[in-house]
Amino acid sequence: MMNNGAGLKLVAQKITETIEQANKYDKLSEFAATLKNSLDTIIETTLKVGKELEKGHVNLALANATLYLDMFGHMVIGWHWLRMAIVATEKLSDNDAKNPDFYHGKLVACQYFYRYEMPRIKPWSDLIKSIDDTTFKTSAEIF
Amino acid sequence: MPLETISLEDISFHLTEMLDVKRLCSRDRFSEHDEAVFDAVLKTAEQIAGDLFAPHNQKADQNEPTFDGEKVHIIPEVKDALAAYIDAGFMGIQHDYDVGGMQLPASVAMSCSAIFNSANVGTAGYPFLTIGASNVLRTYGSDEQKHRFMEPMIEGRFFGTMCLSEPQAGSSLSDIKTQAVPQDDGTYRITGNKMWISAGEHELSENIIHLVLAKVPGGPAGVKGISLFIVPKFLVNDDGSIGERNDVSLAGLNHKMGYRGTTNTLLNFGENEGAVGYLIGEEHKGLFYMFHMMNEARIGVGLGAVSLGYAGYLYSLEYAKNRPQGRHPDGKDPTSDQLMLIEHADIKRLLLAQKAAVEGGLALCLYAADLVDDENTSPNEKDRAEASLLLDTLTPVVKSWPSEFCLEANKHAIQILGGYGYTRDYPVEQYYRDNRLNYS
Ligand SMILES: Cc1cc2nc3c(=O)[nH]c(=O)nc-3n(C[C@H](O)[C@H](O)[C@H](O)COP(=O)(O)OP(=O)(O)OC[C@H]3O[C@@H](n4cnc5c(N)ncnc54)[C@H](O)[C@@H]3O)c2cc1C
Numbered sequence: 001m002m003n004n005g006a007g008l009k010l011v012a013q014k015i016t017e018t019i020e021q022a023n024k025y026d027k028l029s030e031f032a033a034t035l036k037n038s039l040d041t042i043i044e045t046t047l048k049v050g051k052e053l054e055k056g057h058v059n060l061a062l063a064n065a066t067l068y069l070d071m072f073g074h075m076v077i078g079w080h081w082l083r084m085a086i087v088a089t090e091k092l093s094d095n096d097a098k099n100p101d102f103y104h105g106k107l108v109a110c111q112y113f114y115r116y117e118m119p120r121i122k123p124w125s126d127l128i129k130s131i132d133d134t135t136f137k138t139s140a141e142i143f
Numbered sequence: 144m145p146l147e148t149i150s151l152e153d154i155s156f157h158l159t160e161m162l163d164v165k166r167l168c169s170r171d172r173f174s175e176h177d178e179a180v181f182d183a184v185l186k187t188a189e190q191i192a193g194d195l196f197a198p199h200n201q202k203a204d205q206n207e208p209t210f211d212g213e214k215v216h217i218i219p220e221v222k223d224a225l226a227a228y229i230d231a232g233f234m235g236i237q238h239d240y241d242v243g244g245m246q247l248p249a250s251v252a253m254s255c256s257a258i259f260n261s262a263n264v265g266t267a268g269y270p271f272l273t274i275g276a277s278n279v280l281r282t283y284g285s286d287e288q289k290h291r292f293m294e295p296m297i298e299g300r301f302f303g304t305m306c307l308s309e310p311q312a313g314s315s316l317s318d319i320k321t322q323a324v325p326q327d328d329g330t331y332r333i334t335g336n337k338m339w340i341s342a343g344e345h346e347l348s349e350n351i352i353h354l355v356l357a358k359v360p361g362g363p364a365g366v367k368g369i370s371l372f373i374v375p376k377f378l379v380n381d382d383g384s385i386g387e388r389n390d391v392s393l394a395g396l397n398h399k400m401g402y403r404g405t406t407n408t409l410l411n412f413g414e415n416e417g418a419v420g421y422l423i424g425e426e427h428k429g430l431f432y433m434f435h436m437m438n439e440a441r442i443g444v445g446l447g448a449v450s451l452g453y454a455g456y457l458y459s460l461e462y463a464k465n466r467p468q469g470r471h472p473d474g475k476d477p478t479s480d481q482l483m484l485i486e487h488a489d490i491k492r493l494l495l496a497q498k499a500a501v502e503g504g505l506a507l508c509l510y511a512a513d514l515v516d517d518e519n520t521s522p523n524e525k526d527r528a529e530a531s532l533l534l535d536t537l538t539p540v541v542k543s544w545p546s547e548f549c550l551e552a553n554k555h556a557i558q559i560l561g562g563y564g565y566t567r568d569y570p571v572e573q574y575y576r577d578n579r580l581n582y583s
Contacts, residue, residue, distance in 0.1 A: 006532060007532055007533070007535060007536030008536065010529065010532050010533055010536065011533065011536055011537070014533070069539060069540065069543050070543075070544075070547065072540060073540040073543060073544035073547075073548075074544075076507060076537065076540050076544070077503040077504070077506075077507060077544060077548075080503055080506035080507050080510065081499070081503055081506070083161065083506065084161065084502070084506055087156075087160050087161060091160070099152070102152060102156070105498070106502075108495065109495060109498045109499045109502060109503075110499075112495040112496070112498075112499050113499040113503060116492075116495075116496070116499075117499065
């Protein structure tokens, strides 16, 4: 995925469309801003890892690939929560929801994900960007 | 029985309000369908899952399949449930009409699979593998192979498997050793051992069609030298009748912490004269064929994790609503009524964490399924290419995120049940064990 520049660009474009839609609703702007931040963070992280790969430090650059996938995954899920929150907001403002609690539930769960889970992206990114060599350099003998 | 392991309201929300799947009905492939058809299919899935899958979920876990040296024994409820599944046409849910399929979109098919998975992931494992194998044949098999092997899978008479892993080669498929030697008649003789093969042996179907990765001697080293073969348990005669036993045998069953209802096997190919295998497509392209199909299978794995997370979430939610325990931190009066668990902020945190994980995971998986539909049927080339690129980029997340974070959700479900959560009298510990295997 880290090598897949075109794929990441397309995901970024789709996420940006969602952010723009969400910004139409005051209640969602907090989440839209967080998602924008996370997207920027992940692009920056990806570029940093990409540079390391270009330098030929492939094994070191990919030492934390699992963490990258978790971080990227959190952003993607955050994106889908915002997509759901937009639909729920529209539904509730139209006043035609058969079961309003269902949509309120979507908004609360979205808020939960953004306040409790999205902040994990930053420390993941800090570690990955630092191209940390703790695990890479650890010798099998020390265990 | 009403199905309590997943929310049909939530599934409909995704299909209707998030994805607008009825837009697909304007495409040729789905033009005979409308929303009512999609709804009816989901209702049928819910009913079969509730009546025949969920009731033996625990029994299948506690009575795992056994091998007496000749045959594998599985509790009879599994075959009964699968018979209803097959009768309703689910084995051919995405296949073309002219081979007996229902030609439904991937998003609807995946929604059904979430329903069955949440009810009983062990029993749902057999069709999961069979559908995966029949999809490979649909895309890469010859007409003759489709007729002989794929159509009986759609009818539910034959089941399928995916034989990639070997005892010494799991993650690193470039190191597989199974060999395929070409014969004068165009077939191959397969020899080798395949490990961890789900649904590799059972008596649930007339035949088992193994799709086997093997190396043709003299081919390139590594993954570029891997080819894909059809290796049936029983040979199939020209008239479609079941022929001789092929040289494939069960070395033993693996006993797992979860997914116990699905047999997991070590298979020996070619201990005697060599197992007869039929090449799919061209030599040395086997891994490409397998992985193309695996993209859809990986959505299935992610969805399996979501479904088990969902089942735990809904169970612990009901429990929290009905279990009186404790008072608020500021509630000093011991004679006052106890609160229901759901009134405690920390229990609400555990519920929200589950809700955010499983509903978020479901959104992603069904979005990915919808991309599969766009990749295959979008009217314009640019949209197809875009869907395909998005899907390639997101698929690793579709598999990995639910496997990690919906497992975490199952952990929270156990926590909400307190001491009861760890016991086999309640279903949440099984959901956790089952879900841990989605990580493989
Ligand atoms: C329930 C279940 C069903 C299965 N069904 C099937 C099936 O139907 N068909 C089939 O072919 N296979 C099946 N498998 C096999 C599964 O795909 C393998 O278990 C998997 O490929 C891992 O292989 P392994 O067990 O040999 O572990 P290994 O490859 O030995 O890996 C051990 C650990 O090391 C890690 N690891 C390995 N290589 C690297 C590396 N280069 N860098 C970092 N970490 C690494 C792995 O991620 C893993 O955590 C199934 C497995 C399970 C548990």
